[in-house]
Amino acid sequence: MNANAKKIRVLVAKPGLDGHDRGARVVARALRDAGMEVIYTGLHQTPEQVVETALQEDVDVVGLSILSGAHMTIAPRIKEMLKEKDMGDVLFLVGGIIPGEDAEKLLAEGNADQIFTPGDPLDKIINYINGRVNINRKS
Amino acid sequence: MAIRGVLMHQLVKDLLNGNRRAAARLITIVENEDDQKRSLLKEIYPHTGNAFIVGITGAPGAGKSSLVDRLLQQIRSDGLTAGIIAVDPTSPFSGGAILGDRIRMQDHALDSAVFIRSMGTRGSLGGLSRSTREAIQVLDAFGKDIIIVETVGVGQSEVDIVKTADSTVVMLTPAGGDSVQTIKAGIMEIADVFVINKADLPGSDRSATEINMMLDMNGEKPWRPPVLSTVSINGEGVNELWLALQEHRQYLEESGKLLEVRKQRVRRELTEQVEYLVKTRIWEDVRDTIELDDLVEKITKRLQDPYSAAGELLEKINFFKEDQGEGV
Structure with a gap:
């Protein structure tokens, strides 16, 4: 392992009011084991807090975990603020209980780069991030 | 380019x-x-050299991040700005890390006078990350008045923070072992301020007494570390800690000790930079001229030993002749 290698930095964020972070922790742990540096925000974050944290931590990826049903409000809001702060190129993932039609809408409107839902294998998330972040860096 | x-x-x-x-x-x-x-x-x-650098160290779960959060309130109510570098361990197996210190500090996330950055140790073993010092320089030039460095959760001997910070706070919790622990070398020697956190738990008075006894054995010193009690979840004792840090800073400045400490730091930096340049240069030459893998193979098979191989390697790149005139 090259200690000098650039590491992929991921913000795992729990925006909004739901207090369930088992899923977020499982994902955080899996990304850690895949060699990434995972910054976890803890619960009940406002979109402003998530975006400012992403900025200060200079992350490559922001992953939201939303189980409250507020994803159609929160995800577009955070995406918009990321763009405002010139961080539109940060990979933006949404995970949680996201009904299929909502997922399609978020993706179609560019308010999420990818959506992961219960049942998706952890490897799928890891591979997706590895593939996309390396592409982003090359460009 | x-x-x-x-x-x-x-x-x-x-x-x-x-x-x-x-x-x-x-x-x-x-x-x-x-x-x-x-x-x-x-x-x-x-543009650096203006910030005052505070180190906070202690065992995992001692309450370092929560205390930093509380300390930030004090710093901000005095109208000062702050930068935080929070270090958490990098996995020796995967190279990944969970950086979770800022969970406790998120109330300050939207305060533009506060900048918080989490870092993984990335192979460093002294309680800091490999690039903590450089990150401090960035936040110093950024204009932060106070920079707080929170180390990884430490044991007994991860004391790099003392080389990095102007004031070092060592955090302990009650019931951390008998009084022999207090006279051991390492972490117990580096504190400018001791904090017993979770002071609402049984045994905190005894811990304080034991540390005070240890300190009183040291004889007369120009700075005698205070032993403070805090409860970081409700902020008890944090004002006293902030006052103690200001007092220590005043002592450092008035006694000329700050200048002395910073000179030592610069000397170390300079030495490291020279060593870095020499090392880089040597390895560039070695890479260009020598097949390292062959040597490794030979040494592994015990056909050669690493001690003479290293000497020969340097001879091959004319290290001794060109730079020294003769061998070191």
Whole structure:
């Protein structure tokens, strides 16, 4: 392992009011084991807090975990603020209980780069991030 | 390359203008050992030396992050700005890390006078990350009045923080073993201020007494570390801690000790930079002229020993002749 290698930095964020972070922790742990540096925000974050944290931590990826049903409000809001702060190129993932039609809408409107839902294998998330972040860096 | 140079220079300009994104990007660059790191740090260095650096260290779960959060309230109510570097361990197996210190500090996430950055140790074993010092320089040039460095959760001997901070706070919790622990070498020697956190738990008075006894055995010293009790979840004792840190800073400044400490730090930095340049140069030459894998193979098979192989290697790149005239 090259200690000098650039590491992929991921913000795992729990925006909004739901207090369930088992899923977020499982994902955080899996990304850690895949060699990434995972910054976890803890619960009940406002979109402003998530975006400012992403900025200060200079992350490559922001992953939201939303189980409250507020994803159609929160995800577009955070995406918009990321763009405002010139961080539109940060990979933006949404995970949680996201009904299929909502997922399609978020993706179609560019308010999420990818959506992961219960049942998706952890490897799928890891591979997706590895593939996309390396592409982003090359460009 | 020229375009890139201009771009990088712009980053330093932005930093000095108070752009938070620039601060974040620069820390990433120094942390990733980017090619531009040294030239950027050269530009940053003249703007450093103004911040006061506080180190907070202690065992995992002692309450360091929560205490930093409380301390931030004090610092901000005095109208000062703050930068936080929070270090958590990097996995020796995967190279990954969970950086969870800022969970306790998220109340300050939207305060533009506070900048919080989490870092993984990335192989460093002294309680800090490999690039903590450089990250401090970035936040110093960024204009933060106080920079707090929170170490990884430490055991007995991870004492790099004392080489980095102006004031070091060692945090303990009640019932941390008998009084022999207090006279052991290492972490118990580096404190400028002792804090017994979770002082609402049984045994905290005894812990304080034992540390005080240890300190009283030291004889007369110009600075005698105070032993404070805090409860970081409700903020008890944090005002006293902030006052103690200010007192220590005053002592350092008035006694000339601050200058002395910073000179030592500069000397160490200079030595490290020279060693770095020499090392880089040697390995460049070695890479160009010598097949290392063959040597490794030979040494593994016990056909050669590493001690004479190292000498021969340096001879092959004319290290002794060119640079020294004769062997070292």
